[in-house]
Amino acid sequence: MKMRRRFAAGLLVPVLLAGACSGEQQPGGSVPQNQQQPGQTAEKLADEQPDDARLRVIEAGAAGGNFYAYVENPEDREVAGQIEFTAFDAAGKAFKESSTTKPEGRFEVFPPKSTIAVALFLVMDRSAGEKPKFSRIEAEVTTKKRSAIPQHQQGRxxxxxxxxxxxxxxxxxxxxxxxxxxxxxxxxxxxxxxxxxxxxxxxxxxxxxxxxxxxxxxxxxxxxxxxxxxxxxxxxxxxxxxxxxxxx
Known part of the structure; x- marks a missing residue:
């Protein structure tokens, strides 16, 4: 489940940049998504699917050398979500995060009934010799499966x-x-x-x-x-x- 929000960044913000199905299971194939296996509870099956939580980006921008977003989790449970930022220059050209600062599998965990801030140091892809200044930041959050949340006992x-x-x-x-x-x-x-x-x-x-x-x-x-x-x-x-x- 994805939610996207657009925001103006206010002052032009310089940041670091990087250079330029079928329902039947076939023999040897994977198990079709959402198909419950013997001994597997519905709850456990749900934990292995992307969470349908309603995470919402309230504000996004850049300050202090980081991209940031305020994200609301209205659910009564923890929700894992991956945030992706897109920066735009004054002409409207979009820049995405470089793989140099994007660890595979990175996600954040949002506490129940909360609005918290995420701040990430990112490097954005660009063409050789390109030195844009960004005037608008967008943030999109995609929920992850519940089983991805680090295992822990009750607390805060x-x-x-x-x-x-x-x-x-x-x-x-x-x-x-x-x-x-x-x-x-x-x-x-x-x-x-x-x-x-x-x-x-x-x-x-x-x-x-x-x-x-x-x-x-x-x-x-x-x-x-x-x-x-x-x-x-x-x-x-x-x-x-x-x-x-x-x-x-």
Whole structure:
């Protein structure tokens, strides 16, 4: 299930660029999709199909060297979804993400009944010598199968207030967020995104990093980002690289 949303990026944003069926099963073929096998429950079969959840992109853009999107999950369960960004220059030409920054199988996990931010560092494909500036960003989210979500016990991540300080003589700000791992098992590869807005509510800075934490423990997470902004908020979540109960 795909949902797409278009947004103007505001100021022209420079980013890094990369150079230029049949229902019958045949002998030896695969099992037709949606066909329940002996001993397979309907619930398990559903878990192996793309989720029909209604994920919705509320806002998309670029700031702080990242592409970002706010995604709403109105469902009462976690939903895995893959986000794809498309950038457009002033003439309307579209640019897609390069394979250099697009790991195979990458997806995000959106908590139930939530609206959270995703910020990704991307490189966009271009022709040799092309140096476009982007004036509009689109984001599309495609749901993945439920069984793709990292296995874990019941719990949740929580983030405390965002504190920030600028290093002397540097354009980079040090951002610290205390993350609480509310799961009864150790986590590694958790994702923390910080979004900062100006007084008018425009996103002016983003930062993203991974974190690890002990079971039911707290962890102070440091992020580095360029730019400023106030009214910052942190969004912890899972992704395809998150693991529970494993040693690092």
């Amino acid at each position: 991540f929580e983030a405390g207030p965002v504190t920030s300080e600028t290093r002397s003589g540097s354009i980079f700000a040090k951002t610290i967020v205390e993350v609480t791992n509310g799961y009864p098992e150790k986590v590694s590869g958790g994702v923390l995104v910080v979004m900062c807005k100006d007084a008018a509510g425009k996103v002016v800075n983003t930062a993203s990093t991974q974190f690890s934490a002990e079971a039911n423990g707290k962890k102070a997470v440091d992020l580095s980002s360029s730019g400023g902004g106030s009214g910052c908020k942190a969004y912890p979540r899972m992704s395809s690289s998150t693991r529970f109960g494993e040693t690092e």
